[in-house]
Amino acid sequence: MSVFTRSRAGKVFGGIAVAGASALILAGCAGGGGGESTSEPSEPMDELTLKVGTALPQTGNLAFLGPPEEAGVAYAASQINEVSEETGLTIDVVYGDSGDTDNKAYETEIPRLLGEDVSAIIGAASSGVSLQFIDQVTGAGVIQFSPANTSDAFTTYDDNGLYFRTAPSDVLQGEVLGNLIAEDGNQTLGMIVLNDSYGTGLAKYVTEAFEAAGGEVVAAPTYNTGDTSFDAQISEVLAADPDAIALITFEEITTILPSLFGQFPADKMYFVDGNLSNFGDEFPEGSLTGSKGTLPGLTIDSIADFTGGLDEFVAAEGMDPLEEYSYAAESFDAVVLLALASLAAGSTDASAIAEKLIEVSGGSGDGEKCSNYAECADIIVGGGVADYDGISGPITFDEVGDPTEASIGIYEYGDDNTYAAYAG
Structure with missing residues (x-):
């Protein structure tokens, strides 16, 4: 598989994006069978x-x-x-x-x-x-x-x-997701973000990548763990009329999504590892058709x-x-x-x-x-x-215990509200 440096990260090849960060080359190599x-x-x-x-x-x-x-x-x-x-x-x-x-x-x-x-x-x-x-x-x-x-x-x-x-590190997932959203032709982006080190950190790197690609983040309200109502965040994002919405959440996604159905096109919504889930009949058939998401690691199909x-x-x-x-x-x-x-x-x-x-x-x-x-x-x-x-x-730890080689899988939801590797 080809390897790309930071300036070209986020390209999608059969559901795997290869990302680079700093001096690291992160390759989507095959795992151990x-x-x-x-x-x-x-x-x-x-x-x-x-x-x-x-x-x-x-x-x-x-x-x-x-x-x-x-x-x-x-x-x-x-x-x-x-x-x-x-x-x-x-x-x-x-x-x-x-x-x-x-x-x-x-x-x-x-x-x-x-x-x-x-x-x-x-x-x-x-x-x-x-x-x-x-x-x-x-x-x-x-x-x-x-x-x-x-x-x-x-x-x-x-x-x-x-x-x-x-x-x-989310330096990588953020870069891949931000570039994916831009490559899909979106010029403005709204985000709903979990207010913790994961959520705000990932949102930061998505923003950097999306803006570097010429886009603009027009709304990025946060919420806290334990919150049960997200009406204010949803209203703020929809009022900004973005081309796409990135949902950087955990399981709160199941409460957020029903309020977006019918108000925002599914194929303009993007998920992350914290909420990428096979929802199945939890939502009406076709609710998520065309939505995409990222998940660190080789694609499920490849393992x-x-x-x-x-x-x-x-x-x-x-x-x-x-x-x-x-x-x-x-x-x-x-x-x-x-x-x-x-x-x-x-x-x-x-x-x-x-x-x-x-x-x-x-x-x-x-x-x-x-x-x-x-x-x-x-x-x-x-x-x-x-x-x-x-x-x-391959993993290959550096001196601080971070893996120096990794892949980011990109997935797309079908009519059954479950995800599969994105064909590109």
Whole structure:
């Protein structure tokens, strides 16, 4: 796939936009297939039991992301434990709820997880929620690893070298979305924006990209987590008569949309990762036809082997079938990377694992490419250096725990109010 620098970012090719930021080249490369184990490690190392916790949204305004993220974690753990006799490493997962900044589930869940003596906590999905407990986690000497945080605030955050994420910064998604809206021929843009680090940060980068392309943002009212009425924001945006509307929200979208139906054309509405959902019969047929949205990661269609295997795993475990797959791959990769780093360090100490996370992601540049846990673990057990290319992409952490390679998928809604990769 072609690679474009910042000035040309946002071009759409079969549902994947390739974005560049600063000196980074972000390529829409293929991920690690279906995540199935294809080889088994040889000689075991010292036995390790790695305990990780999850603080993912079981409740709150991102609760629709909880099932795919937790399923991704469980699927990875099952594959790691399948080869534990060969590697010497077993993983134990303690599940917890992050909630949101309204119900504040994290206030009791994070102390509970830390009390379980975990080496790492996977979560939260929401950047705003992660910022509520990052000091508590990293201050306790525990790794915080998010599969879905996209706020640029984490790039420069003082986290003691203990924060990592498999989702790219919103510098990228904002650039892709802003350029997409402009390329669709829109000259003016209205936005409804969640007032937290995710919402305002993403809105900033959408604005910069759209204005750089010659457009004008004519209204961008915000709302707060826990708000239940959005009449004022909707009225302000509609009064500005924009060509397009970008909805930078979480689950509040289900309350906002009915007020826009009939007042604004669906094919001029744009979604983001925080609200891109398969709504189905939640809304009348055809309500969203032509609407588009962005989601960090390779397109769902391109990782069908992985999602198929995940569906089989979920069914075998007696879990409810998944309706969404957002950030499932990133959650899967987070667990695999933590396990590989622990194996490489020969330790479950969080600081030792953190020191190896860049290495096993390929950030040190001297590892052997591998695409599943068993294959990578075999390299490590054999005395080599593994470079894991994940389901969500190559990942490759930089010195602050941000992935230096990533893709932004672009999707379009059909008549059934579900989304598929945008054909361009």
